[in-house]
Amino acid sequence: MMNLNPVLTIALPLILAFTKIMYRRIANLFLIVGSLINIFVVMFLKEGQYLMGGYRPPFGIILQVDTYALYSLLVLNVLFAALMLLVTKKAENLTSSSLIALAALNGLILTGDLFNLFVFLEIATIAALILVSSIKKYHQAFNYMVAGAIGSTFYLLGLGLLYKQYGTLNMARMHELMAASPSGSAVAVILIFIGLAVEIKLMPFSSWAAGVLKNADEWIGPMIGAIYGGVMMIVVGRLFTDIFVMDAKVRLMLSLLTLITLVGGEAAAFQSRKVREVLLYSGVAQAGLEALLILNGYPAIGFILVLSNMTAKYVMFLLAGYMAEEAGGDDFDRLTGVFRSNPVHGFAFTVAGLSLAGLPLFFGFIVKLNLLYNLMLSHSYWLPALILSASLVEGIYMLRMILGLWRLPEGHRGGLQVRILGSSHRRKYAVYTISMVLSLALILFGLAPDNALSIARRARGADTDGKPLVLITMKGGIGQ
Amino acid sequence: MNWLSLIVSLFLTGIAGYFIARIKPSLGAWIAMAASCAALLLVLLGGDALPGGPAWGLIRFEVTPLGWFFSLLIILVFSTNGIGSLAAKGRQHREPVYTMLYLFALAASLGVFAAENWLALFIFWEIAVWSSTFAIGLGNGRKGSVSYFGMSLLGSLMMLFAILAMGSAYQTFQIREALTTALQNPGPALMVFILMLGSSMVKLGIMPFHIWMPPAYTEAPDEFAPALAGGLSKLGAFTAFLVSAYLPISGFMGGSWRVKGLPALSYGLVLLASASIVFGTLMAIRQEDAKKLLAYSSAANGGYIIIGILMGTSMSVSGALVHLLAHALATTTAFSVLAVIVRQTGTSRMDALGGLAHRMPLTFLAFLTAILSLVGLPPMLGFVSKWLILQSLASQGLFLPAAAVVFGSIGSMLYAFRILSTVFLGQLKPRHRALQESSPGVLLSLAILSGATMGLGVYPSGLIQYTAKIEASLGMSETVQTAGLSIRGINGNLNALLIMGAFLIGMVIAGAIFFKAPRSRKVDLMDTYTAGEFIYSPELYHYGTQFAAPFERIYEKLPSISRVYAALASLTDDLGNLVKYLFFSPMPSRTALWISVVTILLIWGEVL
Known part of the structure; x- marks a missing residue:
């Protein structure tokens, strides 16, 4: 059974968000594919603690995958991907912010560090702000x-x-x-x-x-x-x-x-x-x-x-x-x-x-x-x-x-x-x-x-x- | 065949019926009819020995005599109503979803009556509530379905609270076990009893919970009103029987205050039910609309049932069971007849009708049996039940409730005969000359219902023997006795057949006079002269017009409970407005202010 690193659920959308800038014409595709891959990643996550950068906790940042995080991630990513399937013209301009929002939300669930959580909170809020401003x-x-x-x-x-x-x-x-x-x-x-x-x-x-x-x-x-x-x-x-x-x-x-x-x-x-x-x-x-x-x-x-x-x-x-x-x-x-x-x-x-x-x-x-x-x-x-x-x-x-x-x-x-x-x-x-x-x-x-x-x-x-x-x-x- | 498969197949038929009716709308009514008739056959043939079937998790069934009696009652109502509404061409009735909701409501009610534990009972109860809410919603109005749902939800939440209180206190949800354990350790027993009985009263429409009945009965699709009034509202009585049999008030409030030998709480509740009888009767007299009139009469009749249940003697419990059946048969008949009338004339206002007996004599006969039974006159079933209830009230010396029962019976003559005479007797309105007798389907269903009303009224012994069986199964030490064809009372026996005989002799004499005497000449309604007052429309000729006008001034001063509910709703609205004004303003500064205030308060609270 494959065992993927949970950081992928954060990193993948982030990378896609920034590479998308170069490929504006297929922005939609990025969004849909990115969120679908995320579901895939979540399905292959194993419970456990994942160290970032090789520092042992409590010094380094860790990501924590327990049952709570796992099923929250599953529901979140499925609902998110479903929303992305409904992508419209309007949303094309919001591809980057949507992907960033996804990364931040995944991060909020996964992180085992309180300051890291603050960072994700800020990113999520800013991404949401951009999304919200789309309703004019x-x-x-x-x-x-x-x-x-x-x-x-x-x-x-x-x-x-x-x-x-x-x-x-x-x-x-x-x-x-x-x-x-x-x-x-x-x-x-x-x-x-x-x-x-x-x-x-x-x-x-x-x-x-x-x-x-x-x-x-x-x-x-x-x-x-x-x-x-x-x-x-x-x-x-x-x-x-x-x-x-x-x-x-x-x-x-x-x-x-x-x-x-x-x-x-x-x-x-x-x-x-x-x-x-x-x-x-x-x-x-x-x-x-x-x-x-x-x-x-x-x-x-x-x-x-x-x-x-x-x-x-x-x-x-x-x-x-x-x-x-x-x-x-x-x-x-x-x-x-x-x-x-x-x-x-x-x-x-x-x-x-x-x-x-x-x-x-x-x-x-x-x-x-x-x-x-x-x-x-x-x-x-x-x-x-x-x-x-x-x-x-x-x-x-x-x-x-x-x-x-x-x-x-x-x-x-x-x-x-x-x-x-x-x-x-x-x-x-x-x-x-x-x-x-x-x-x-x-x-x-x-x-x-x-x-x-x-x-x-x-x-x-x-x-x-x-x-x-x-x-x-x-x-x-x-x-x- | 077992109970589980019966219910599951009814649910599945409902879903299938929806899809079939989408393709061919006329088939929907046939499916509803066929499924409910098949269920009737099955329950009749299987009897109360029908196995509950395999347990499906919490969903476990166990057929008891009480449950079987209720199931038979509701299936009888649903199947006869199904037959009766075959020919209906009403818009609402043709909705594909109607078939599904109709069968869902039936299946869920059967689930309630055979549930082995409270949770299963509650689940089916709620399914019955929401499916009937949507069925009422298919009708014409706005208010009916919402007030029905709101009140039903109030009732079911009361019940849920009681169920969970029992479950958490005694670690069991089994119906009998939970209640009998409550009897032995009466911690929350009083609360459980009050809440359970409250939820029953909501369903039965006892004052002060009756307010859903008039709008729901008038606004429900004409084809659904009989099922609602005759069948679904009886769900409440079922739990009332269970609770008062297994958790009798005398069990947990035994020694403390007694009034006339009854525990004070029982007496108080009996008085409340009596008040419901008086109130329902007074309100029914006042109505101009036949359906509303019947709704208030249902509120009054619920009172008889609750009194019978609460008294807890063998006669009173039998009386309540018989009254339940009598009222179900009579209201189903009455609402089915009204459905026919509304379909043909477009109204159920009494002053807009009149003389319909000339056009639909057979329908009139069926309606007549229903009204006689509702009033409690021999040889109908309603007489037997009222006799039983009155006997037991009299034997206990309960003067006030007995007075209410008598008042209700006499009052019911005022309103029930009024509906009979304003709708069917008197002169036919010119525009109603083209009305036709009900269709064969309706007549068949009316024949079954009236046949049952009269047949059981003349020969109640079989029924009484079964109610005795129910009493024995509920663990009552005494059961009601029959002797040959008569029922044993306290101060004499009731031989319904004898009464019927006397009645027949009277009929023969009256018939002889009628046929011997010279006939009166038929005059057209408008073919007359007036003295002083210009009467330009047939309505004004109708004695039903403004019938209760002299009483209106008296009624105005009566406190109205619906005002209390309206006040509660507007209070909630006001609170919502206040919340929106205070906490959801578009000004960010106000939010910031609140954050600071709450922070200061919280930290202050912490530091203190």
């Missing part, structure tokens, strides 16, 4: 830049404090030292959390997300709304589970922030009457929930929640972008009945939405079930009750939106005659395939979730904070 909303892009800059400054500030205290930037070493003497590190951890909170869209730091995603097209929506958000959450999952040690007070304060995000995000989504707005605020709320789980010692559940939300949001943002483009806007009234003339898209969107709302038959349900069950096992009834109330609100706005998109508008007999992507055959079939494959995957994992659950357990350990992770699987019922 410069004010929103500027907002994003300011927020991103503040975020990375906070991260750097926190990191500086930690370095001063512990004298290392290596993640594993940092964890050892912090576990030995955690006192005095709280301020730094808070600063780092705030820095990352900007990226994972926690309230009140996420105003940029509203500006960007409200106007996102079929390219930016999945990229920023699903892929970026997901990867940043995976980074948070890494840092706040494996590395930083928090005392109960800090954990409580940060959890409060995530709870506010959950409630506020759902309320804002409930109030919205535009498809992309609903998606973006529900994404904010979901981010709150994911971060809540990660902070409170349920990283395995948090992990599958991130992956399942990422997939569902990806499909929905993709289709929402196309719908908005074809119909010239995305308010519910304008789009009433759009799925009547596009049933395949409608099916994919519906499946993703139902999964996101946590209804059975879909993956989202299994995740929600396990999430609530584990919370209840630790004899907490208030948190599950709050989460269930939030999902009541979520279910209502999600179904209201989906039903509206299916409903025949008054007077129209055949539904809204907007053909999503009637023009280009290649794009049309690419969107069909991608959205169908991903939504069928959500059904498949909903029916047979056991593998996904056991991967999550393997990735994030069976035992955190003394709370055993008990999974309810389809095959065997409750199991340790």
Whole structure:
């Protein structure tokens, strides 16, 4: 069996990004081939630590491939490559920045060094900024830049404090030292959390997300709304589970922030009457929930929640972008009945939405079930009750939106005659395939979730904070 | 054949039906009908000894007498409705996806009734909810499907919470085991009971959870409303039976406060159900639309069922089961008839109809049996169930609920006969002269339903014996007794056949008078004169017009629960607006401000 070096997933896109400049005419090809090769590389990665430049840790930078990183990389690269297959004229100008974004996102997942992580964070943000400016909303892009800059400054500030205290930037070493003497590190951890909170869209730091995603097209929506958000959450999952040690007070304060995000995000989504707005605020709320789980010692559940939300949001943002483009806007009234003339898209969107709302038959349900069950096992009834109330609100706005998109508008007999992507055959079939494959995957994992659950357990350990992770699987019922 | 394969094949037929109906839309209705009739045959022939089939992970089935009874009920509703809607040419009904959703809802309900554990039950419950939500969404309105889904979701989340609370406290999800363990270690037992019963009440549309019923019943496709009202809303009763049988209130709140021999909680819930009866009746009287009227009457009838379940005596539980069946048969009939009427006239407003009995006498007869059963008059099944419930209320000396039941029965005469007379009796509107009798398919399904209503009403012993079997299987120490053709009551026996005989004698006398007496002359509706008031449209002649106007002022002052829900929704909206205003402004400076404020707060909190 081949054993490839994970640095390839970072280096390859980078090299392609710069060589592309010389071959402008086949830029598309670079993008597609580059991202497909990356999937190939990820499939042949072996778990382990990889030293860069031959320095032993904690002195050199290392890349760490564990189950967590491996499956995150897999999902990331598959979703990314799928997006690249939809490449359009507009994206041709963005080849380099897309490839750089891919390199940086891979790096964020892989790196075993906190400063290296900062570098990738910066690269990823800058690449995203260029991508975002393609929607021509410069004010929103500027907002994003300011927020991103503040975020990375906070991260750097926190990191500086930690370095001063512990004298290392290596993640594993940092964890050892912090576990030995955690006192005095709280301020730094808070600063780092705030820095990352900007990226994972926690309230009140996420105003940029509203500006960007409200106007996102079929390219930016999945990229920023699903892929970026997901990867940043995976980074948070890494840092706040494996590395930083928090005392109960800090954990409580940060959890409060995530709870506010959950409630506020759902309320804002409930109030919205535009498809992309609903998606973006529900994404904010979901981010709150994911971060809540990660902070409170349920990283395995948090992990599958991130992956399942990422997939569902990806499909929905993709289709929402196309719908908005074809119909010239995305308010519910304008789009009433759009799925009547596009049933395949409608099916994919519906499946993703139902999964996101946590209804059975879909993956989202299994995740929600396990999430609530584990919370209840630790004899907490208030948190599950709050989460269930939030999902009541979520279910209502999600179904209201989906039903509206299916409903025949008054007077129209055949539904809204907007053909999503009637023009280009290649794009049309690419969107069909991608959205169908991903939504069928959500059904498949909903029916047979056991593998996904056991991967999550393997990735994030069976035992955190003394709370055993008990999974309810389809095959065997409750199991340790 | 086993239960698993029955359900799986229904699901697969649903998917296949979708694709076939896409090619040839008219086949969709046939597939839905054929599949549900085949299921009916199978469940009837297999009886409650039908094996559950191999376990497929969590999805395990076990057919119990209670589950079989419910399954038979829902398949009967779905298959007769399937036969009845064959000839329907409605737009919604012709949607290919309708066939799929219809069969999904049926298959999922069968899954609920035979589930071995709570998780499987919940999974099928939710599938039934979302498939029926989309089926309602195929109809005309906006509000119905969303409020149905919202309330159903509230109910299912309550149930999920209870299931997980049991699972985490007792390490089991097995239905009976979890509940009986809860009885022995009553930690979260009270919470579990309240939540489970709450979710049942949502489904049954008991006050204050009834608000989904009127919009959902009116806006659902005409062909789906019978299945929804007669079949799917009965899902709630199933879990209520399970919970109150295995986790009776007296078990975990035994010694503490009792009212009239019942634990205070039971009594309170019985009062709530009684309030639902009174309220549903009052609201039904007021309606102008036949479907809305039936929706409120369903809210009232759910009250009888819950009272029967909560009382927990052998008679009351039997009464609840029989009432469930009676109400299912009657509402399915009524909504099927309304579907025919709406298809032909385009309206279900009572004042726009009238005199239809002249045009569709057979349909009228079927509707008459349904209404008689709904009111609870012999010789219909509805009489038997109300008799049983009243008997057990009376024997316990529960005056208030008994008063509510009597009030509901008398009130139901007001509204049920009103719908009968405004729609079918009186004079035919000129524009309805061309109406035709229902199609043979509809008549067949109506014949089956009314036949069952009347047949079981005259000869209930077989049914009662089966409810006794259900009671025994639920572990009740006493079961309801039959003696020959009559049911044993507390202060006398019920011999329905005897009553039928008396009824027949009355009919013969009335018939003799009718045929002997001189006939009245038929006058056209508009062929009349008016005194003082100019009546220019047939509607104004109709006594159903503004029928409840004198009551309206009284009603206005009644507190409205739907206002509470509306207030909650607008509160959420306001919160969303506030969040957007505060945290999602397009000004980067505001973001920066928030970051600083939160940072300061967090660090301050840490340093303190």
